[in-house]
Amino acid sequence: MPFSPLLRRSVSLRLILLSAAWIISALVVGGVFLTQHFRTHVENSFDYGLSRHVEELLSYADLVDGRVQLTKQPVDPVYSRPLSGWYWEITADGQVVDRSRSLWDEVLPPAQQQPRRGETLSYFQDGPRGDLLRVVAATYTLPGYDGDVTIRFTGPAEVIQSATEEFSETLVMSLMLLGLGLIGAVVLQVILGLRPLKLLRTRLAEVHEGRTHRLSGHYPSEVEPLVADLNELLDHNAQVIERARTHAGNLAHALKTPLAVLSNEADRMEGETAKTFGEQISIMNEQVKRHLARARAAGGLGAPGAKADIGDIVSGLKRTLHRIYQHKPQKSGDGTGVSIALVDVLDKFVAGDRQDVEEMLGNLMDNACKWAATRVRVSALRKGRDIVISVDDDGPGVPEERRAEVLARGKRLDEATPGSGLGLNIVHELAELYQGSLVLDRSDLGGLCVRLTLPAAL
Amino acid sequence: MRVLVVEDEPGLRRQVSRALSEAGFSVDEAPDGEEGEFLGDTEPYDAVVLDLGLPKIDGITVLKHWRTAGRDMPVLILTARDGWNEKVAGFDAGADDYLTKPFHVEELLARVRALIRRSAGHASPILECGPVSLDTRAGKVTIDGASVTLTAHELKVLSYFMHHQDRVVSQTELIEHIYDQDFDRDSNTIEVFIARLRKKLAPDLIKTHRGRGYSMSATGEGT
Incomplete structure (x- = not known):
C-alpha cells in the first residue's frame, strides 16, 4: 500500500488512523442500519394503529336493503378535524359509501393499489393537499353482499418522518460521541502502548x-x-x-x-x-x-x-606531579617543588573516556609544572553543554605569535626540555577528536593559561 | 649502596645491572614479582628499580605490599606504559620516581643516585664531610680539593658513610649494603677497608665505637 512518508515513519499515526477509519465506518454502517430499523418499526406501529381503526370501521358496516351502510362513525376526533391528514373512506364496489369528516370537500385520491379480497396493504400516497399520507387499505366481503368492501385509513406520514428524524438526530449525536470516545481511547492506547519504545529512545539517547x-x-x-x-x-x-x-x-x-x-x-x-x-x-x-x-x-x-570525573582525575594528577616535581628548585628563593591549586574541580564530569581525559590533563598539568616558577592552578567551569578546564602557571608563558606554532602538529617549543610524554599538540589533537578545543592564553598568574574545552556529561 | 633490579626481560635486566655495577652499586636481580618482593622484604636495599609488567606478581602489587609492610626504600618504577593513569597508580602505590622505556642508562643512574641521596636527606649530588667530598655522579673523591683514588670496595664503604653521616653504622649494616646477596661476606674485610680509608683520607675521619660499629662526621662526633 502506498503510505505517505509521514505514515510510513510513524507507527502511532498508522495505528490511530487505521483504528479511526475502522471505528468511523463501523459507526456509520451501524447508524444507517439502526435508523432503517427504527423507521420500519415506527411504520409498523403506525400501520397497526390504522389497521385497528380499519377493523373498527368494518364492524360498523352493515347491509341495509342490500346496500352497504355505516351504523356508526368512528369516535376518534382526529378524523373530524378538517384536512388533518387523518382520513378514512369506505367503498363498496368502487362506490364511496362514506368518508371521514376531516376530508371536508376533498376527495381521497384513488388508491394506487387495490388490495385483493381479504388482503391488507400499507403504502405511502399523496393526500388531497399534496402532503404525504400513510395508507392502510383492506378489502373485505360482507355476508350477503357480492361486491368488495374496501376500507382505507390514512395518517400523516410526517408523524413517521419526524419520529424517525428525531431518533436519527439523537442517534447521530450519540454515535459521534461514541466515535470520539473510541478514537480517544485508541490514541491513549497507542500512546500508552508505545511508551516503552519512547522510553527506549530516551535511554538510547542518554x-x-x-x-x-x-x-x-x-x-x-x-x-x-x-x-x-x-x-x-x-x-x-x-x-x-x-x-x-x-x-x-x-x-x-x-x-x-x-x-x-x-x-x-x-x-x-x-x-x-x-x-x-x-x-x-x-x-x-x-x-x-x-x-x-x-x-x-x-x-x-x-x-x-563514557564519563570522566575531573575532580578525581586532577587530584590524582596533583598527588603524582607533587612528587615528580618535589625537588624542582623554585625560581625565587631556595625552596623546592611546585604548589598546585585545584579550584572548583569537584562534581564536574566530561563525556569521554577517563584514560583519554587523564592523558590530556596529565600532559597539560605536567607541562605547567615543568615551566612554573612556583605555582600551578587548575580550575574547571561549566559553560553551557561544555566543561572548560583552565591550567595556569606562573612561568615564562608563550608569546602570542608563537602560540599557533605550539599547537601545530609535531612541534615542540623547547626540544631540549625532556618531555615526559606528548606535547600540547597531541592534547590539541585529542581535544579535537572529542569535539572540544584547546586555547592558549595569558594567565593572570603571569605565565601560560591553557584552556581545554570538552563536552560535559550529565 | 645496594640496589635491587626487578625486570623480567633478561636483556634489559643485564644492561641495567651492568650499568649500576659499573657505577659502583652492589646489584641483586630478580626476574619476576614474586622473587622481587621476597628480596625486597628480606634484604636492606638502598634503592629498587622495579618494572611494572612482571610475571607472577605485577610491580604495583609488589610495591603496595612493601609499603604496607613498612619498607620505605626509594623505588624507581621502570615501565613501558607511559599513560598518566599508570603514573598516578605508580605514585599512589608508593613509588618515588618513574622512568618510561626506552630510556638512557645515564638517566637511570642519575635518578637512582638522586633517590638514594634524597632518602638520606641530601639535596646536592656532591656530598661533603669536613675536608672530604664525594661527587656521587662521577664517584670522585677529594680531600681538601686534592683528588684521591679509591678501589671500588673502598668507594662503596665511603659512599655509605658519606650518605649516613653523624650516626653509628654497624658492621652488619655495612656488609648488607655493600655486598650483593651472592657475595661471600667476611666481616674482617670491612676492618681492612676502614683502615685503608683512614690511611688514604684522614686518620680520625671514621671513628670506631666499640661493640657498636663506626661513624663518620665532620665534627668527629658520632652518636
Missing part, C-alpha cells in the same frame, strides 16, 4: 550522549528482548574497545623493552652505525608513542556512555 553505559529500567516482555540485545551489543562494543586498548598497550610494552635494550646497546657502541641506530630507535619510539596515544583516543570515542 547512552549516545555518554550519560550512561547501558539501557536501564524495566520493559514489557515484547520490548525486553530488544533491550537485552542492545545491552549485549553495548557491552560487546565496550569489550572490543577495551581489548583493542589492552592489545595496543601490550604491543607498546612488547616493543618498548627491546627498544630500550637496543638504545642502551647503541649508547655503548661508537661510530656512525651506533649514531644511526640511536636515531632510528628514537624515531621508532616516537612513532610508537604517537600512534598508541591516537589509537587509545580513537578507541575511547567509540565507547558510548
